[in-house]
Amino acid sequence: MEKRYHHGDLHAALIEVGLRLLAERAVEGVSLREMAREVGVSATSVYRHFPDKAALMRALAREGLDRLATAQRDAASGKDGAAAFAATGRAYVRFALANPAIFRLIFTSSAQLQATGEIEALRMLRANAAAASPNDAGSDQVETGALRSWSLVHGLAMLMLDGQLPADDHLIDTLVQG
Numbered sequence: 001m002e003k004r005y006h007h008g009d010l011h012a013a014l015i016e017v018g019l020r021l022l023a024e025r026a027v028e029g030v031s032l033r034e035m036a037r038e039v040g041v042s043a044t045s046v047y048r049h050f051p052d053k054a055a056l057m058r059a060l061a062r063e064g065l066d067r068l069a070t071a072q073r074d075a076a077s078g079k080d081g082a083a084a085f086a087a088t089g090r091a092y093v094r095f096a097l098a099n100p101a102i103f104r105l106i107f108t109s110s111a112q113l114q115a116t117g118e119i120e121a122l123r124m125l126r127a128n129a130a131a132a133s134p135n136d137a138g139s140d141q142v143e144t145g146a147l148r149s150w151s152l153v154h155g156l157a158m159l160m161l162d163g164q165l166p167a168d169d170h171l172i173d174t175l176v177q178g
Contacts, residue, residue, distance in 0.1 A: 064102035085132035096157035
């Protein structure tokens, strides 16, 4: 087997391979040994960067959250207030549909990630909820609006991922309006 990794950033190479494998299969189907083979290093090399599979999965979840935040920022670009907020919600659902395994991984790891303050998507949710709220809205109203919106898009994403609703762009646009 030709080695694809010769020097440089093994940590980043492992993350990229992990994300690619998650695009092909569920979390349970991803192993550290396979990732080592894919990158072209020994299995013990992986453990220098990730002490166990859980640590690798947290790193993949962090990268997934970063990519979700980027998708939401891109969707909101050039929009203001409620239109920007709705665009981030639609991007959330579409990200979930395009990346089901990483999306599910994010939310099995999110409590650990949130404890370390690493959820930019959550910070963005609150900021966009504040921007979409009336000027006289109090912090409790903004927080309630943020949670209501997150519940809507997360529930919609899960219903579509689980086949309870069709994964349909028109339905996403209809339900997540600005």
